[in-house]
Structure formats: C-alpha cells, structure tokens
Amino acid sequence: xxxxxxxxxxxxVLLLLGLAAYFIGRAxxxxxxxxxxxxxxxxxxxxxxAVLSTAGPAVLVGAVGSLLLLLLGxxxxxxxxxxxxxxxxxxxxxxxxxxxxxQFHARQAIERVIRWILAGAALISIxxxxxxxxxxxxxxLRFFQMHSFWEFITGTTWNPGASFLASAGRGDGSGAEFGSxxxxxxxxxxxxxxxxxxxxxxxxxxxxxxxxxPARVRTVAKPVLEVLAGxxxxxxxFFAAITVAPIIVNIAGFFGLDASYNNAVAPGVVMGIMIIPxxxxxxxxxxxxxxxxxxxxxxxxxxxxxxxxxxxxxxxxLPGIISASLLGMSRALGETMIVVMAAGMRPNLTANPLExxxxxxxxxxxxxxxxxxxxxxxxxxxxxxxxxxxxVTLTLNLVSVLMIRRFREKYRVNNL
Amino acid sequence: xSHTFDEISQQLKRRHRKSARLKWVSMGALGLAGLFLVLxxxxxxxxxxxAFQQAYINTEIRYSEEASRDGRQAFDEDLIPLISRTEVxxxxxxLRNNPELIGTSEQRWMLANSEVDQYLKGHRNxxxxxxxxxxEERVAAGQVDLRFNKTFFGSGxxxxxxxxxxxxxxxxxxxxxxVTLLIAFPIGVMTAIYLEEFAPDNxxxxxxxxxxxxxxxxxxxLFGLLGLAIFINFxxxxxxxxxxxxMTLALMTLPVIIISTRTALRSVPDSIRHAAFGVGCSRWxxxxxxxxxLAMPGIMTGSIxxxxxxxxxxxxxxxxxxxxxxxxxxxxxxxxATVMPAQIFTWSGEPEQxxxxxxxxxxxxxxxxxxxxxxxxxxxxxKFERRW
Numbered sequence: 001x002x003x004x005x006x007x008x009x010x011x012x013v014l015l016l017l018g019l020a021a022y023f024i025g026r027a028x029x030x031x032x033x034x035x036x037x038x039x040x041x042x043x044x045x046x047x048x049x050a051v052l053s054t055a056g057p058a059v060l061v062g063a064v065g066s067l068l069l070l071l072l073g074x075x076x077x078x079x080x081x082x083x084x085x086x087x088x089x090x091x092x093x094x095x096x097x098x099x100x101x102x103q104f105h106a107r108q109a110i111e112r113v114i115r116w117i118l119a120g121a122a123l124i125s126i127x128x129x130x131x132x133x134x135x136x137x138x139x140x141l142r143f144f145q146m147h148s149f150w151e152f153i154t155g156t157t158w159n160p161g162a163s164f165l166a167s168a169g170r171g172d173g174s175g176a177e178f179g180s181x182x183x184x185x186x187x188x189x190x191x192x193x194x195x196x197x198x199x200x201x202x203x204x205x206x207x208x209x210x211x212x213x214p215a216r217v218r219t220v221a222k223p224v225l226e227v228l229a230g231x232x233x234x235x236x237x238f239f240a241a242i243t244v245a246p247i248i249v250n251i252a253g254f255f256g257l258d259a260s261y262n263n264a265v266a267p268g269v270v271m272g273i274m275i276i277p278x279x280x281x282x283x284x285x286x287x288x289x290x291x292x293x294x295x296x297x298x299x300x301x302x303x304x305x306x307x308x309x310x311x312x313x314x315x316x317x318l319p320g321i322i323s324a325s326l327l328g329m330s331r332a333l334g335e336t337m338i339v340v341m342a343a344g345m346r347p348n349l350t351a352n353p354l355e356x357x358x359x360x361x362x363x364x365x366x367x368x369x370x371x372x373x374x375x376x377x378x379x380x381x382x383x384x385x386x387x388x389x390x391x392v393t394l395t396l397n398l399v400s401v402l403m404i405r406r407f408r409e410k411y412r413v414n415n416l
Numbered sequence: 417x418s419h420t421f422d423e424i425s426q427q428l429k430r431r432h433r434k435s436a437r438l439k440w441v442s443m444g445a446l447g448l449a450g451l452f453l454v455l456x457x458x459x460x461x462x463x464x465x466x467a468f469q470q471a472y473i474n475t476e477i478r479y480s481e482e483a484s485r486d487g488r489q490a491f492d493e494d495l496i497p498l499i500s501r502t503e504v505x506x507x508x509x510x511l512r513n514n515p516e517l518i519g520t521s522e523q524r525w526m527l528a529n530s531e532v533d534q535y536l537k538g539h540r541n542x543x544x545x546x547x548x549x550x551x552e553e554r555v556a557a558g559q560v561d562l563r564f565n566k567t568f569f570g571s572g573x574x575x576x577x578x579x580x581x582x583x584x585x586x587x588x589x590x591x592x593x594x595v596t597l598l599i600a601f602p603i604g605v606m607t608a609i610y611l612e613e614f615a616p617d618n619x620x621x622x623x624x625x626x627x628x629x630x631x632x633x634x635x636x637x638l639f640g641l642l643g644l645a646i647f648i649n650f651x652x653x654x655x656x657x658x659x660x661x662x663m664t665l666a667l668m669t670l671p672v673i674i675i676s677t678r679t680a681l682r683s684v685p686d687s688i689r690h691a692a693f694g695v696g697c698s699r700w701x702x703x704x705x706x707x708x709x710l711a712m713p714g715i716m717t718g719s720i721x722x723x724x725x726x727x728x729x730x731x732x733x734x735x736x737x738x739x740x741x742x743x744x745x746x747x748x749x750x751x752x753a754t755v756m757p758a759q760i761f762t763w764s765g766e767p768e769q770x771x772x773x774x775x776x777x778x779x780x781x782x783x784x785x786x787x788x789x790x791x792x793x794x795x796x797x798x799k800f801e802r803r804w
Contacts, residue, residue: 070651111700115614121606122615125628125674128667132638135645204445212439213446223794225449230790232728234757235460235779238764242772243459273452280449306435327633334635336731337757341764361637361731368644368735386641390634397633401626 006082014058014089018051021093025050028100041106049106050096052113058089136390139383146377147178152384155179158347158363160378178381180388182347186357190268190339191332193353197272198332199325202279209280210287211309222281229277237341240270245342252354262344262356271338275328282327286320286404287313289413316411323403330396334389336361360385460779467777470565470578471528471536473499473554477507478521484511494550500527502579527567528560530577530770536562540769568777572743573759577770582778584742585759588658589727591747592738592755595662596669596726601719603666604673611674612681613703632671639668640735648736656737656752664736665726672725676718680711713800720793724786730757756782 029043039046062085069081099106144152157177205225209218245266252259259265290313298308314321344356345366367382407413419427475495483490487507491499503526511517532551534541543551554560572584607628615621643664647653653660684707692702733739733755739762740752754762756778763775 107698111698114700115610118606118610118614121603122610122624124603125607125631125670126624128631128642128670129627131646131667132634132642135642136638139645201445201449204442205449208439208442208446212442221446221450224453225446228449228453230724230728230786231456232730232757232782232786234728234730234760234764235783238760238775238779239456239459241764242463273449273456276449276452304431304435306438307431309438330633330635334637336635336637337761340731340734341761361635364637364641365731365734368640369739383641383645386638390638393633393635394630397630401629 006078010062010082010085013086014055017058017086017089017093018055021050021054021096022047024093024097025100028097032100032102037102039102040104045106045110046100046104049099049110050093052110053096053099054089054092056113057092058085061085061088132390136383136387139380140387143178143377143380143384146380147176152178152180154181156181156349158182160367160381176377178377178384180360180385182349183358183360183363183385184388185349186264186343186347187333187359187361189351189353189357190264190271190343190359191329193265193268194271194275194332195325195329197269198275198279198328201272202276202324202328203283203321205276205280206283206287207309207314210284211305211313222284225277225280228273231274233274233335233337234341236270236274237267237337237339240266240338240342244270248354257354259354260344260356262342264343264353264355264357267338267342268353270342271332271335274335274338275331278328278331279321279324282324283317283321286317286324286407289411290316291411317407319403319407319410323400323407326396326400326403330393330400333396334361334393336365340365360389364389460776460783463773464776464778464780466537467568467773467780468565469537469562470567471533472525472561472563473528473532474523474525474559474561475499476521476523477526479507479511479517479519481518484508484518497547498529498532498551500529500576500578502574502576503527525563527578530768532560533562533578534769534773536560537773539773568774572745573741573754573762574743575741577766577768577774580763580771580774582756582759582781584745585754585756585778586781587745587747588738588742588753589755591658591749591753592662592665592733593723593727595658595749596665597719597723599663599666600669600673600722600726604670604719604722605677605715607670608674608677608681609703609708612678613707614699628671628674631667632675635731636668636729637731637735639664640732642667643732643736654750654752656740656754657748657750658738658753659749660736661733661738661753661755662749664732665729668729668732669722669726672722673715673719676721677711677715680714680718681707683714684710710802713796717793717797720789720796724789724793727755727789728757728782728786730761733758734761756785 026043026047029046033039033043065081155177157179159177209221245261248263248265249259249261294312294316295308298312339359339362343362344358345362346356346358348355348357350357364382364385367378475491477490480489485508487504488496490507531541531543535543535548535551551560567579568581570583571581574580611621643660647660647663648655688706689702692706738755739758740754742754760775760778763771763778
C-alpha cells in the first residue's frame with residue numbers, strides 16, 4: 001500500500017477512535033454524575049481527556065516511528081508501524097475511559113497536556129535555528145573535505161566550472177577553484193553602496209519625522225515609507241535591472257566612463273532604497289525616546305534647534321541609530337533577488353563599482369539551480385558560502401541587539 | 417578677546433541659518449524617499465499596464481480539408497506570420513475532434529503574434545516594413561485591435577510570449593500560502609501564548625526569545641538552504657512542490673506571527689486576567705475564553721502581514737526548486753508548481769521584448785494583491801482596535 005494512502009487511513013481511523021472516545025467518555029461521565037457522585041470535573045472534560053489519551057500516544061508513536069524509519073532506512077515495514085500506532089490508540093481509549101472516575105482531576109490533566117503542547121510549539125523555533133545550522137554546517141563540512149578552508153577564505157579565483165565536468169564523469173575536477181574573496185568583495189561593494197544611500201536618507205527622514213514634522217505629516221509619512229519595505233525584492237530586482245541600470249550606464253557615459261549593464265551601482269542604489277524604512281523607522285523610535293529634558297536643557301543654554309539635534313539628540317540616540325544601520329546592513333548582505341537579477345554572474349575582484357561583479361547570494365542561487373548532482377563540489381560550495389553568510393549576519397544582529405539594549409537601559413525606555 | 421554686538425548678532429544669524437538648513441535637508445530626504453516611491457510606481461504602471469491588453473486580429477478561418485493537416489491553410493497567406501502560432505497549431509486538432517466543421521468558415525478574433533502586439537504598443541519589434549504596412553491597413557479597417565488580454569489572466573506559463581499567462585502561478589501561490597498558513601499560524605500563536613502567558617522567566621525562555629528575534633533577521637535564502645537539505649533531501653518532500661515551498665516559508669513567517677501575537681496578547685490589560693482568575697478560571701481557561709478572543713484582531717493583522725511578506729518572497733523558493741515551467745493550471749500540493757514572484761523572475765530572464773511587459777504585468781498583479789492584503793490588515797486593526 002502507498003504511504004500516502006496509509007497516512008490517510010491512519011488519520012481516518014484515529015479520527016473515528018477519537019470521536020468514539022469523546023462520546024463513550026462523556027456518556028460514562030454523565031452516568032456517574034447522574035448516579036449522584038460528586039465529580040472533580042465536567043463530563044466534557046472527561047470526554048476530552050479520553051480523546052487526548054487516545055490520540056496523543058498514537059500520534060507520538062506514529063511520528064517517532066516514521067522518523068526512525070527515515071533514519072534507519074526501511075527496517076520496520078510501514079504497515080507494522082500503522083498497526084502498532086492503532087493498537088496504542090485503542091489502549092489509550094481504554095485507559096482514557098477507565099479514568100472517568102469521580103476522584104480523577106480530568107481538567108488539570110488536560111491543562112498539563114496543553115501546557116506541554118504549547119511548550120513543544122515554542123521549541124519549533126529552536127529546532128528551526130538548529131536545522132539551519134545543522135544543514136548548512138554538515139554540507140559545508142563535506143565541501144571543506146574536497147577543498148581546503150584556507151583556499152576558500154583567501155583564494156581570489158572563483159571558478160567552479162571544472163567541478164561540473166568532474167561530477168559528469170569527465171575530467172578530474174582539478175581545474176576548479178573556490179576562492180571566495182571576489183564574491184565577498186562584490187557583496188561588500190554592493191552593501192556599501194546601499195548603505196551610502198540608505199543611512200543618510202533614512203536617518204535624515206527619521207530626524208525630520210521626529211523633530212520637525214507636524215503630527216499629521218508623521219502619521220502619513222511613516223506608513224508610506226513602510227511601503228518601501230513591503231515591496232517584494234523580486235520587483236526591486238526587475239526595477240534595478242530594467243530601469244535603473246540603463247540610467248546608470250547613460251550617466252556614466254555622459255561623464256565619459258564605461259559602465260557595464262550589470263554594474264554594482266544599480267543593485268546597490270535600489271537595495272539602499274529598500275533599506276531606508278528599516279533605518280528610518282527604528283531611528284525614529286529611538287530619537288523619539290531620547291528624553292525631552294535633554295532638549296530643554298540644550299535649548300535653555302541658547303543652542304539653536306539644529307545644534308540641539310546635532311550635538312545633543314543624535315549623540316544620545318547614536319547606539320540606536322548604529323543598531324538600526326547594522327540591521328539594515330545585515331539585510332543588505334543577505335539580500336538575494338535584487339543582486340541575482342541586476343548584478344553580474346562573473347566573480348570580479350575590482351574597486352570600480354561600474355564594472356559587473358557578483359555576490360555570495362548570487363553564487364548560492366547559481367550553484368543550486370543548475371542541473372547538478374547534489375554531491376558536486378559546486379553545489380556544496382553554496383552551503384559553505386551560506387555558512388559564512390549566516391555567521392556574518394548573526395554577528396551583526398547580535399551586536400545590533402546589544403547596542404539597542406544599552407540604549408534602552410541608559411534611558412529606561414521599554415517600548416523599543 | 418571680545419566681540420562687538422554686531423559680530424555676535426552676525427554669528428547668531430549664521431547659526432540660525434545653519435539650523436534652518438538642517439530642517440530643509442531632512443525634509444528633502446523624506447521627500448526623496450517619497451519621490452523614489454512615486455517614480456517606482458509610475459515606472460511599473462507604465463511598463464505593466466499594456467500587458468493587460470493584447471493585439472487580436474479579426475479574420476476569416478476557412479476549415480478546409482487542407483487545414484486539417486496544416487493549420488496554416490485556414491488563413492490568408494499574408495496573415496500567417498502575424499497570427500500567434502498557438503492559434504494555428506490548434507486548428508488541425510479542432511477539426512479532428514469536430515469533423516463536421518470541415519468545409520465551413522468562421523469570422524473570429526484571433527490572438528496575434530507578440531511582434532504585432534509590440535508594434536501596436538510602439539515597442540521594439542522584428543516586423544518587416546511590408547508586414548507593418550499590412551497591419552496598418554487592417555488597423556484602419558478595424559480588423560486588428562488591442563483588446564483585453566484574457567490569456568494573461570486565464571492560462572499558465574508558455575514559451576510563446578502572447579500565450580503566457582499568470583494563472584498557474586496564482587494557483588501555485590494560493591496552494592503554497594495554504595500550507596504556510598496551516599503550519600505557521602497555529603504554531604506561531606501557540607508559541608506566543610506559551611511565552612506570554614505560561615512560560616516561567618528562566619534561561620530556557622530567554623533562549624527561545626533571543627532565538628526568535630534572530631530568526632526574524634536571518635537572510636531568507638538560508639531558509640531555502642534549510643528547506644533543500646532537510647525537507648527535500650532528508651524527508652523526501654517532492655522538490656518544487658507547494659508542500660516544500662510552503663513549509664520553508666512557514667518557518668520564515670513563524671517569527672513574524674510570534675512577535676505580532678505577543679504584542680497583541682500583551683496589549684490585553686491584566687485587569688481582564690485578574691477578573692477571570694477571580695471568578696475561578698484556570699490559567700488555560702483565562703487564555704482561551706478571555707485573553708485570546710480580545711487579542712484576536714491583533715493576531716489576525718499580524719498574520720496577514722506575515723502572509724503578505726511570505727507571498728512576495730522568492731529566494732528560498734528558488735532554492736527549493738519552485739521556478740518550474742508550469743504551462744497547465746493544476747492544483748496539487750505535491751506536484752511541481754510555481755508562485756507569482758518566481759514566475760516574475762522566470763519571465764524577467766526571457767530575452768524577448770514582449771516578456772518585459774509580461775514581467776511588469778505580473779508585478780502589478782502581485783503588488784495589487786499585496787497592497788490589498790496590507791490594506792485589509794490595516795482596516796481590520798482600525799475597526800477592532802481597542803484602547804484600554
């Protein structure tokens with residue numbers, strides 16, 4: 001029998017057993033109560049306890065069993081597993097119904113189970129992090145068995161082409177080189193351009209919104225800026241490639257410079273636009289929570305409004321502003337679609353932003369979308385790149401959280 | 417060293433000018449951001465709106481004996497390069513299914529070639545001067561016209577530009593979002609309830625909290641790597657399927673839902689909880705019957721916003737293979753499918769000029785859906801928001 005059909009059958013039988021448990025449990029509890037015994041819980045609660053004791057262990061046995069099945073290969077036939085979990089379900093039904101006794105705390109038992117279920121749900125997010133770490137690290141380790149870590153970190157040539165031949169059975173893959181320096185150079189170049197756009201515009205917008213703008217402008221401007229963050233990145237990528245890149249080429253041509261259509265400026269600028277709201281929104285909140293007593297003190301000393309903002313408010317808000325910028329930067333480093341569509345594919349170690357260059361995320365996508373064997377060095381290199389990306393963005397996020405916490409503690413604000 | 421009053425008032429003026437400058441510069445920055453937005457939307461509209469119209473040719477189709485072998489025989493010879501290949505291709509098939517049609521003829525609007533379409537819209541095209549003259553003649557006679565593009569909204573992807581539509585991607589998106597929501601919503605709400613209402617303030621809880629904030633900031637492409645390595649390679653979920661994509665996106669949406677649910681739960685005042693405890697409710701009863709219903713509008717708003725975010729996400733889906741070429745519109749959770757952003761990405765890679773328009777058209781459809789979702793979330797919040 002197909003696994004799918006078996007699963008469907010399992011669910012159906014379990015549903016029927018659960019229904020049976022509910023009605024039998026309820027009927028029995030009502031009977032006991034009608035006989036005049038004082039019970040700790042309502043008949044409904046006894047019924048739900050019976051349902052839980054029927055379904056819970058059975059689902060657990062089924063899930064653990066299938067996981068073992070996957071890990072060990074098909075050593076237990078699925079049919080046995082199916083039968084075993086149904087036996088457990090039937091036993092659970094019997095126990096659940098037997099527990100319908102006046103002195104049994106059915107509600108407390110249910111609530112203990114619910115609490116465990118809720119805690120289990122909270123564990124999923126931990127599992128996700130470990131899943132990401134585990135999947136990336138295990139595949140990256142396999143990559144580093146083929147190519148040295150040192151070569152990967154310091155090499156200046158990224159040329160995976162020959163490893164493709166090796167996996168196809170031709171050549172020995174010796175020509176493949178995985179030096180990631182040009183990829184990181186490209187990533188940092190594009191990120192730097194994005195930050196050059198996003199930090200001044202975002203910060204100044206935040207200053208205007210929090211210090212100058214009338215309340216009406218503020219309530220309109222903030223959500224409008226948020227729209228910039230809500231536009232899908234694939235749309236930004238198209239905008240960068242079709243509209244912005246030719247404009248950049250024309251401007252460069254006007255100054256007598258030669259620019260590639262896959263230049264780094266177009267994705268950089270568009271990415272900067274995308275990040276503006278990340279920076280302006282958080283900076284705005286931070287500037288707003290700088291205590292007014294500091295502004296009053298500064299104005300009382302005869303400082304102009306501009307001087308107060310520049311010399312008092314901004315320095316006080318600096319940890320928060322840096323935190324916002326770091327978050328924006330981590331967003332830019334990991335951004336994929338804009339660079340996949342608008343930046344180049346060619347690893348290029350250059351300081352000229354008008355040339356085409358590629359980034360870490362572009363190579364990850366390129367390595368995983370071809371018709372490649374999963375075992376090939378090029379595919380695995382995506383995970384090695386992902387590992388570095390994970391480490392860098394994680395560090396930036398953690399530093400950012402620490403900075404904002406410092407700000408929060410210094411000024412005792414709770415809403416950040 | 418002392419200054420005269422004149423010098424000091426000069427200095428003061430300078431300082432005030434400088435102060436005013438900061439105001440104008442910062443206002444300009446906000447204006448610049450707004451300008452970006454306006455330019456962006458203007459650009460997308462100007463590129464994408466023409467995609468909702470398509471060139472059609474009104475012509476006579478002669479269902480002759482020859483046409484049942486070679487579809488081209490059914491048309492005037494000089495029209496053949498102008499009519500879409502897909503229309504010509506189906507004629508023999510049509511005649512085989514309905515042999516009684518042979519010998520009759522019919523006057524009908526036929527889908528034109530994408531080159532004709534681009535010419536009528538004034539874009540770059542590969543038509544010869546003679547073909548252009550032919551079209552002009554028929555335009556004057558009212559036989560060639562731009563009409564509402566049914567194909568774009570009614571069919572799946574195609575390598576032939578005029579035949580490509582977004583419907584299969586829309587269906588794929590709906591399937592994927594169903595999976596995402598079914599997984600992320602219950603788990604996210606349960607996690608938030610646990611952290612807000614049940615969890616003791618210990619190391620374990622703090623670890624979960626830090627971890628959730630971190631997950632929200634991890635680059636989305638890394639979730640794609642997780643989906644590929646764990647869901648597809650380890651658990652054997654079919655590649656390119658809405659199931660694989662939906663599960664990957666669910667993990668990405670989880671932090672958004674958790675964070676907004678916690679905010680919603682926190683905004684329910686403690687007096688409600690105290691009153692419920694006071695009449696003898698257990699903790700779970702307080703949450704289920706009092707806190708959760710009051711927090712529901714906030715939870716819904718956060719979930720819709722999270723869903724809209726997931727709907728626009730592309731990178732992790734590319735990694736799990738959801739950039740498949742899907743010509744047929746079919747709804748299945750385990751077969752290969754594509755989603756709207758992935759379809760936009762695929763079209764943007766096509767070299768033909770006609771596909772630029774398709775891409776922008778697809779973008780407009782996607783943006784319309786996302787903006788409506790977000791607007792709906794805002795309305796929901798406005799309508800049910802309570803100040804305690």
